[in-house]
Amino acid sequence: MKIGIFGGTFNPIHNGHLLVAREIYQAGELDQIWFMPxxxxxxxxxxxxxxxxxxxxMVRxxxxxxxxxxxxxxxxxxGGRSFSVKTLQELRQLYPADEFTFIMGLDSFAEIGLWRSxxxxxDLCHILVAARPGFAGDLQELLPVAMADRFCYDADALKLCGKSGFSVQLVRxxxxxxxxxxxxxRIAAGQLVDEWICPAVATYIHQHKLYRHSPAG
Incomplete structure (x- = not known):
């Protein structure tokens, strides 16, 4: 099974997260997308x-x-700090027959050199980088210098192909x-957010009185 891993704080999950996931799934590359808070x-x-x-x-x-x-x-x-490398290592051990694709935003990929290990x-998964339609940069230029010689660009597939067999692909x-x-x-200020989150999430936030006192961060 081909599984996309969509990580984030989801604090809260909103319609933008769902839109990205639907578009990636509908591209036909994945069997499932796992939301990983x-x-x-x-x-x-x-x-x-x-x-x-x-x-x-709220994700559920x-x-x-x-x-x-x-x-x-x-x-x-x-528990503890959520390091992506540790998560992918554990997933590979738990589900050795499955193929994983790590979904991340362009801003996060541009800073991946700062991530732990x-x-x-x-070497653990494919990486799918979601960018806005106007992005005209070169994905290879965003690779950390230490990774540059491990990938070559496949112009036909519009992806970077690594020596490990995994790829890095840009999706607009x-x-x-x-x-x-x-x-x-907005919730802390008593304003409506119905256009940004689905009704089930809005109901959960209201019932559990979330975000009422600490809007910052």
Whole structure:
């Protein structure tokens, strides 16, 4: 099975996340997409002190109508800092027959050289980089210098092919200017966010009184 791993804090999950996942799935490359909420993201503080359990519950509520989407609690069960390399290593051990593709935004890929043991990530899975339609840069130029000689560009497939057998591919996505930070700020101010999150997530936030006191972060 070909599985896409879509990680993030999902604090909260919003329509922009779902749009990216639907477009990637509909491209026909994957059998499922697993939403992977981070337990403790290593590169930023988790705003509003919303628990992993609440963020996972919101993901489950948002994707419930979509059988091709799966909520994965692996990083919450493991606990501690959520390092992508460690997650992919564990997934490879648990599901050796499956093929994984790590989904990330262009901004994150541009900073991947700062990630812990990032070199190993290129040997564990395919990487799919989601960029806005206007992006006209060269994906190869964004590779860390240490990785440059391990990839060559396949112009026909529009992807970087690595010596490990895994690839890095750019996929242009529909622009969706939705910010989790802005959603939290608006909820804290008592404003409506119905156009940015699905009804099931809005109901969960209301019932559990999330984001009412700490909009920053």
């Amino acid at each position: 981070a337990c403790l993201p290593p590169h930023k503080n988790l705003a509003a002190q919303v628990s992993f359990a609440d963020r996972l519950a 509520a948002a994707i419930e109508p979509c059988p091709e989407f799966v909520a994965c609690d692996l990083e919450g069960r493991r 990032y070199e190993q990530l290129f 996505q529909t622009a969706a200017d939705i910010s989790s930070t802005e959603i939290r700020n």
